Amino acid sequence: MNHEEKAVAYFGNNFNCSQAVFATFAEELGMDVETALKIGTPFGSGARRGEICGAVSGALMVLGLKYGHCHSENKEEKARAYQVADDFLNRFTEAKGTVVCRELLNYDLTKEEDMKEIMDRNLFRTVCPEMVRCAAAIVEEMLEEYGE
DSSP: OOOHHHHHHHHHHTHHHHHHHHHHHGGGGOOOOOHHHHHHHHGGGGGIIIIIHHHHHHHHHHHHHHHOOOOTTHHHHHHHHHHHHHHHHHHHHHHHOOOOOOHHHHHHHHHHHHHHHHTTHHHHTTTHHHHHHHHHHHHHHHHHOOOO
C-alpha cells in the first residue's frame, strides 16, 4: 500500500484528515503512530473551524518532523523549514485552488445550516478523501525530491 492509499485508509477508518496524513508517515520518520494520531486529532476539519485544511496541517506536521527547525541559532535550518512548508502550500494550492477547508468544501463548518448541508451531501466522505490523497502524494513527492 502506498502513502496515498494508506492515508485514505486511515481516513476511512474514522480518523480525521490531519490524523490520516500525519500517521501515514509517522513511523518512517521516527514517531509512533499512536502519538501521531493523538497530535493530529485537533487539526481535523480545519482545526474544527474550517480554517486550514486538516490534510494540509497533517502534511505540514510530517514535513516539520522531517525538516523542522530545532536549533535556535541555525538560521539556515529555519529558512529551509519555511521554504519546505511554502513549497508544500504552493503545490497543494496549485492542485486544489486553496488550503482553506471551508473553501474546499464550499460550506462554513461553524454554521449549523452549513454543517447540515455538509452531512446531507456526504462531503466529508466525498471531498475530504481527495484532499487526504493529494496531501499525502505531495508529501511523498517532496520527501523524494528533498531527501535528507
